[in-house]
Amino acid sequence: MSGSSLGPGAEFDRIRAILAALGNRAGELGDDCVIVPDGPGSLVASTDTSAEGVHFRLDWISLEEAGYRSAASALSDLAAAGATVTGLLAALAAPRKASGEQLAQFMKGVGDAVGAAGGLVLGGDLTAADAWSATITVLGRARRPLRRRGARAGDGLWVTGRLGGARAAVVSWLAGAEPESEAHAAFARPSPRIAAGVWLAEQGATAMIDLSDGLAGDAGHLAAASDVGLEIDLAKLPLHPSVPGPDRALFAAGGGEDYELLFTMPDSFSEQSVAEVPLARIGVVREGTGVQLLRDGKAVGLPSSYNHFA
Amino acid sequence: MSGSSLGPGAEFDRIRAILAALGNRAGELGDDCVIVPDGPGSLVASTDTSAEGVHFRLDWISLEEAGYRSAASALSDLAAAGATVTGLLAALAAPRKASGEQLAQFMKGVGDAVGAAGGLVLGGDLTAADAWSATITVLGRARRPLRRRGARAGDGLWVTGRLGGARAAVVSWLAGAEPESEAHAAFARPSPRIAAGVWLAEQGATAMIDLSDGLAGDAGHLAAASDVGLEIDLAKLPLHPSVPGPDRALFAAGGGEDYELLFTMPDSFSEQSVAEVPLARIGVVREGTGVQLLRDGKAVGLPSSYNHFA
Numbered sequence: 001m002s003g004s005s006l007g008p009g010a011e012f013d014r015i016r017a018i019l020a021a022l023g024n025r026a027g028e029l030g031d032d033c034v035i036v037p038d039g040p041g042s043l044v045a046s047t048d049t050s051a052e053g054v055h056f057r058l059d060w061i062s063l064e065e066a067g068y069r070s071a072a073s074a075l076s077d078l079a080a081a082g083a084t085v086t087g088l089l090a091a092l093a094a095p096r097k098a099s100g101e102q103l104a105q106f107m108k109g110v111g112d113a114v115g116a117a118g119g120l121v122l123g124g125d126l127t128a129a130d131a132w133s134a135t136i137t138v139l140g141r142a143r144r145p146l147r148r149r150g151a152r153a154g155d156g157l158w159v160t161g162r163l164g165g166a167r168a169a170v171v172s173w174l175a176g177a178e179p180e181s182e183a184h185a186a187f188a189r190p191s192p193r194i195a196a197g198v199w200l201a202e203q204g205a206t207a208m209i210d211l212s213d214g215l216a217g218d219a220g221h222l223a224a225a226s227d228v229g230l231e232i233d234l235a236k237l238p239l240h241p242s243v244p245g246p247d248r249a250l251f252a253a254g255g256g257e258d259y260e261l262l263f264t265m266p267d268s269f270s271e272q273s274v275a276e277v278p279l280a281r282i283g284v285v286r287e288g289t290g291v292q293l294l295r296d297g298k299a300v301g302l303p304s305s306y307n308h309f310a
Numbered sequence: 311m312s313g314s315s316l317g318p319g320a321e322f323d324r325i326r327a328i329l330a331a332l333g334n335r336a337g338e339l340g341d342d343c344v345i346v347p348d349g350p351g352s353l354v355a356s357t358d359t360s361a362e363g364v365h366f367r368l369d370w371i372s373l374e375e376a377g378y379r380s381a382a383s384a385l386s387d388l389a390a391a392g393a394t395v396t397g398l399l400a401a402l403a404a405p406r407k408a409s410g411e412q413l414a415q416f417m418k419g420v421g422d423a424v425g426a427a428g429g430l431v432l433g434g435d436l437t438a439a440d441a442w443s444a445t446i447t448v449l450g451r452a453r454r455p456l457r458r459r460g461a462r463a464g465d466g467l468w469v470t471g472r473l474g475g476a477r478a479a480v481v482s483w484l485a486g487a488e489p490e491s492e493a494h495a496a497f498a499r500p501s502p503r504i505a506a507g508v509w510l511a512e513q514g515a516t517a518m519i520d521l522s523d524g525l526a527g528d529a530g531h532l533a534a535a536s537d538v539g540l541e542i543d544l545a546k547l548p549l550h551p552s553v554p555g556p557d558r559a560l561f562a563a564g565g566g567e568d569y570e571l572l573f574t575m576p577d578s579f580s581e582q583s584v585a586e587v588p589l590a591r592i593g594v595v596r597e598g599t600g601v602q603l604l605r606d607g608k609a610v611g612l613p614s615s616y617n618h619f620a
Contacts, residue, residue, distance in 0.1 A: 030535070031457050032520060033354040033391040033450075043353060044343040047399040047447055049437040081343040089357040091401075091445040125445070127359040135401040135435070135445035137357055140343075147341050209342060225340070 014126065017100030018107045025111035027087060027120040034123040037086055041143040046077035051133035058132065060173045063102055065188035066132065067109025073212065074136035075117050075192035076259040080210040081147075082201025083140035085119035085194055090136055093129035110134070117194050144201050148225035151207040151264035157230055157283035158269075160193050160261045163215060164248070165240030167255025183242035190259040195275040200263055203271075208263040214256040219291045222262060229288030234295045238280040250300065253293060324436065327410030328417045335421035337397060337430040344433040347396055351453040356387035361443035368442065370483045373412055375498035376442065377419025383522065384446035385427050385502035386569040390520040391457075392511025393450035395429035395504055400446055403439035420444070427504050454511050458535035461517040461574035467540055467593035468579075470503050470571045473525060474558070475550030477565025493552035500569040505585040510573055513581075518573040524566040529601045532572060539598030544605045548590040560610065563603060 019026055027034060036043075050070035052058060058066065071088060078085055090110050094103055103126070111121050122139070151157075165186025172179035179187075193210075200208065209222045215232070223230045234249035243252050264285055273279055283294075293300050329336055337344060346353075360380035362368060368376065381398060388395055400420050404413055413436070421431050432449070461467075475496025482489035489497075503520075510518065519532045525542070533540045544559040553562050574595055583589055593604075603610050 031391075031459075032387040033356045033393065033455065035455050036353040036355050038352070043346040043348070045346050045399060045433065045447075045449065046343045047401045047433060047435050047445070049401045049403060049435050049445065051403065051437055051439060054438055077342040081341075083343065089355060089447055091357045091359045091447075093359060093361065093443070123355065123357060125357050125359050127361055127443075128364055129361060129443070130440055133403070133437075133439070135357070135359065135447075137355075137399055137401075137445075137447040139355065145343065145345050149341075 011126070014100045014103050017104040021104035021108040022111040022121055025115045025121055027122040029123060036122065036139055039086065039141045041141045042145055043139065044078065044081045044083045044142050044145050045137065045139050046074060047135060047137040048074040048077065049133060049135045052131040061188045063105040064109040067106035067134065068113045068189050070134040071110040071113035071136050072190045072192050073257070073259060074138045075113060075194065076190070076210040076212065078138050078140040079193045079197035079261060080208050081140070081142050081145045082197045082205065082208065083142035083145065084198060085114065085117040086139045086141060087119040087122040088114050088136050088138045089123040090121060090134055091125040091127070093127045093133045095130065095132065096128045106132070110136070117192055142201065146201050146205055146208040148207055148209050148222050151222060151226035151228050151285045153228060153285055153287045154267055155206055155264040155285040156267055156269060156281050157232065157285060158263050158265055158279055158281050159238065160196050160277050160279060161258070162238045162240040163258050163260060164243035164252030164255045166190065166257040167251065168240060168242040168244060171244070180242045183240070186240060186258065192259060193261045193277060196277045197261060199274050200261070203265070203269065205263045205265055208261055211258045211260045211262055212256060215253045215262065216291060216293065218262055223289065223291055229286040230283060230291045231286055232283040232291065232293050234293055234300065236280060236282040238278060321436070324410045324413050327414040331414035331418040332421040332431055335425045335431055337432040339433060346432065346449055349396065349451045351451045352455055353449065354388065354391045354393045354452050354455050355447065355449050356384060357445060357447040358384040358387065359443060359445045362441040371498045373415040374419040377416035377444065378423045378499050380444040381420040381423035381446050382500045382502050383567070383569060384448045385423060385504065386500070386520040386522065388448050388450040389503045389507035389571060390518050391450070391452050391455045392507045392515070392518065393452035393455065394508060395424065395427040396449045396451060397429040397432040398424050398446050398448045399433040400431060400444055401435040401437070403437045403443045405440065405442065406438045416442070420446070427502055452511065456511050456515055456518040458517055458519050458532045461532060461536035461538050461595045463538060463595055463597045464577055465516055465574040465595040466577055466579060466591045467542065467595060468573050468575055468589055468591050469548065470506050470587050470589060471568070472548045472550040473521070473568050473570060474553035474562030474565045476500070476567040477561065478550060478552040478554060481554070490552045493550070496550060496568065502569060503571045503587060506587045507571060509584050510571070513579065514576055516574045516576070518571055521568045521570045521572055522566060525563045525572065526601060526603065528572055533599065533601055539596040540593060540601045541596055542593040542601065542603050544603055544610065546590060546592040548588060
């Protein structure tokens with residue numbers, strides 16, 4: 001952890017508790033800077049804040065799950081670039097009354113997420129705040145970093161995994177019910193698609209983005225960056241088993257925070273899975289602009305996407 | 311800025327305002343990840359949170375100064391490693407009612423600080439919160455990264471610049487007075503000693519740390535990491551002109567957040583400045599442990615250091 005917000009005494013006790021929880025997921029911490037391991041390809045980086053009351057609620061998920069989710073959502077940006085994971089720096093803000101054990105629980109989740117993705121906790125910071133939040137900066141390497149731009153008319157539009165699980169969990173919690181365990185896991189412990197992202201980059205993916213705002217919203221980002229139009233066939237969407245009716249496909253298309261990958265491939269691509277992650281062709285890239293959701297060939301209205309800041 | 315916390319509409323208006331304020335200090339933003347420019351030596355990184363009410367108060371300094379200070383304090387960790395500045399990622403948390411103009415003011419300060427240090431705003435994130443805070447992750451490169459450890463018995467103990475200015479400002483504000491303009495600037499717009507840090511690394515500095523917690527506290531970190539004792543002669547401390555009496559040296563030794571460099575050099579080193587920054591030999595490295603503040607050869611009590619989390 002960086003020394004610049006940390007004094008002696010009780011602060012170091014908190015850090016010792018965190019280091020114990022991280023175990024072999026911690027890099028060599030304790031200096032002003034960390035030396036980032038070198039590797040092939042380009043270094044890519046992204047930073048993301050997950051905040052209590054905005055991105056998660058602690059009456060919905062545990063501190064360990066909040067840590068896992070905070071790290072996984074940031075690591076998902078590396079997946080979208082087709083990058084491997086070097087590690088992350090975690091700036092944790094916690095209430096003054098938080099115990100060392102609570103800080104350790106949060107950071108255990110962070111460490112488990114980055115460990116599962118093949119990286120380390122390289123450094124961090126600890127600050128007092130009114131609520132829990134974590135700003136996670138991820139560092140990785142990509143031989144051919146993928147962007148949102150690059151999709152070409154005629155490419156197929158694809159998605160990894162199954163959609164709508166995180167939204168199903170949120171809808172349950174908002175209704176006062178505990179979601180099904182698979183929906184709870186989709187929200188609390190999303191899987192950054194690192195191995196799939198690397199493989200898809202090698203296979204010639206032309207553009208990629210991770211689904212944080214939701215399929216409809218993120219498809220719009222990809223379309224705008226690539227200066228193309230996207231047609232999505234709602235009947236082709238791979239649905240998470242917890243997605244409720246009556247219109248399951250539209251529910252999934254409007255759900256955010258699945259952290260699956262949306263990507264475009266040359267028309268000839270036809271693989272159905274990678275590393276046990278299912279792949280589904282859900283549409284096509286057209287000349288033009290914007291995103292059309294189609295049912296039986298007819299356009300249907302776009303569900304609105306998440307907007308945390310509003 | 312990263313897309314993962316940003317939806318369409320008003321959010322993009324805010325980001326456009328920020329990009330306009332950053333001007334040519336912004337890298338190529340707008341994708342999930344930034345590609346970090348390559349360079350010689352090792353990549354070094356650090357992350358630091360600056361929060362309203364903990365690290366700054368907006369009745370003391372402007373939003374632009376808060377942004378400058380947040381970035382400068384993080385960049386100071388690169389200086390302490392003897393690194394040049396590649397750039398930074400800025401995760402900004404702002405109240406929901408913050409205007410695009412206010413976000414732009416904060417980020418203009420961030421951009422000015424990293425621009426003055428020779429780098430770019432490479433990426434960022436924007437989240438709603440109850441108060442302002444910024445988590446700044448800095449990336450730089452060092453041919454021979456300096457650490458807190460490495461000081462050897464017999465080395466000289468040195469410091470850049472003048473100490474106590476930031477504390478003088480805080481003491482004035484807490485007393486309800488506006489500080490002298492030089493003290494205000496020391497707190498609001500500290501100068502990360504990037505060029506000095508690079509040069510000192512080349513000159514054979516054996517250990518280095520930046521003064522964020524205060525001389526007494528940070529000297530303790532360097533001593534512990536290097537497994538040595540440090541003797542500091544209070545009469546040798548270079549004092550900021552705004553430091554008040556009666557005991558000016560002890561006031562400066564207990565002041566935090568000057569963001570000067572504390573470093574150890576072979577005994578033969580004798581330069582008095584680098585790049586217009588004064589250098590002062592303030593003590594010596596001994597075998598042993600801990601930090602002794604000496605006046606006329608006699609030990610005096612250590613002032614307590616900052617502890618934001620307490």
